Amino acid sequence: MSSTLVNQPLSRLLSSLRISTTSSATLTHHGLTTRRSHQTTARTKRALRIRPHASHLLRHSSPQQSSSPAALDEIIFNPPSSQPTVYHTPFKFLPKTDPRRSNNLQMLFHNSGANEAATTSSSSSSSSSAGYLPPSLRPVSEKKYHLTKDDVAEIRRLRWEDPENWSLRNLAKKFDCSIKFVQIATEVPETYKEKLADDTRRMKATWGPRKLKAREERKVRKQMLFNGEL
Structure with missing residues (x-):
C-alpha cells in the first residue's frame, strides 16, 4: 500500500480539525458562544415549576390548626384580569346589610358617563346588567x-x-x-328507508381502512363522553 493512500485520510482529519477550531474561535471572537439549553421534558418542567399563590395556602401551618373548621371556613376570591377593578366584590359574597351594595362599582365603571341611580340589591343588579349582554350569535326566532x-x-x-x-x-x-x-x-315508507340504507352501505363500501378506523374511534370517544370519561 502506498503512503499516499494512508496520508489522505489523515490530511482530511487535520483539515477538519483546523476548520472547527477556526470557526469556534471566530464565534468566540464575535461574542457568540454555544450554550446548552433546556432540551428535555424534565428540565422544562423543573424550570416552569412555580410556587402556588399565597391566597391558596392555609394560614395555619400546624396540622391541628389547619384541620379546624375555622381555618377551612373561608372564601378565596381571585378576580380575573378583565375585572374593572380589583377592589370590586361581587354581590354574591356580600351580606344583604353591607353598605357596598348601594355602590354598584361594576355598573359605574361600565357606564362612567351615565346618570342612572345605583341599584340596591343583587336582583336589581342582575336585571340591569342583562341589557349589556353581547348580542346572540344566532337570530332568536319566536315560536309559532x-x-x-x-x-x-x-x-x-x-x-x-x-x-x-x-x-x-x-x-x-x-x-x-x-x-x-x-x-x-x-x-x-319502509321502501324509502331501505333505499337510504342501501345508499349508506354503498357509500361506506368506498371507504378505506383509515376512514373506517377514524369512524370507529369517533364512536368510542362519543361513548366515553356520554359516560363522563372525557
Whole structure:
C-alpha cells in the first residue's frame, strides 16, 4: 500500500480539525458562544415549576390548626384580569346589610358617563346588567303555533306519498315551521328507508381502512363522553 493512500485520510482529519477550531474561535471572537439549553421534558418542567399563590395556602401551618373548621371556613376570591377593578366584590359574597351594595362599582365603571341611580340589591343588579349582554350569535326566532290539524295531515300526506321531492327542508319551508317539527310529525315508507340504507352501505363500501378506523374511534370517544370519561 502506498503512503499516499494512508496520508489522505489523515490530511482530511487535520483539515477538519483546523476548520472547527477556526470557526469556534471566530464565534468566540464575535461574542457568540454555544450554550446548552433546556432540551428535555424534565428540565422544562423543573424550570416552569412555580410556587402556588399565597391566597391558596392555609394560614395555619400546624396540622391541628389547619384541620379546624375555622381555618377551612373561608372564601378565596381571585378576580380575573378583565375585572374593572380589583377592589370590586361581587354581590354574591356580600351580606344583604353591607353598605357596598348601594355602590354598584361594576355598573359605574361600565357606564362612567351615565346618570342612572345605583341599584340596591343583587336582583336589581342582575336585571340591569342583562341589557349589556353581547348580542346572540344566532337570530332568536319566536315560536309559532299557527299550524292546524289539516295542515299537519297535509304534511304527513305529502311526506308519505313523495319523500324524495317533499323533504324535511321543503316541507318546513312550505308550512313555515321547523325541520324538527316535520321530522317528529311525519313518517316515510319502509321502501324509502331501505333505499337510504342501501345508499349508506354503498357509500361506506368506498371507504378505506383509515376512514373506517377514524369512524370507529369517533364512536368510542362519543361513548366515553356520554359516560363522563372525557
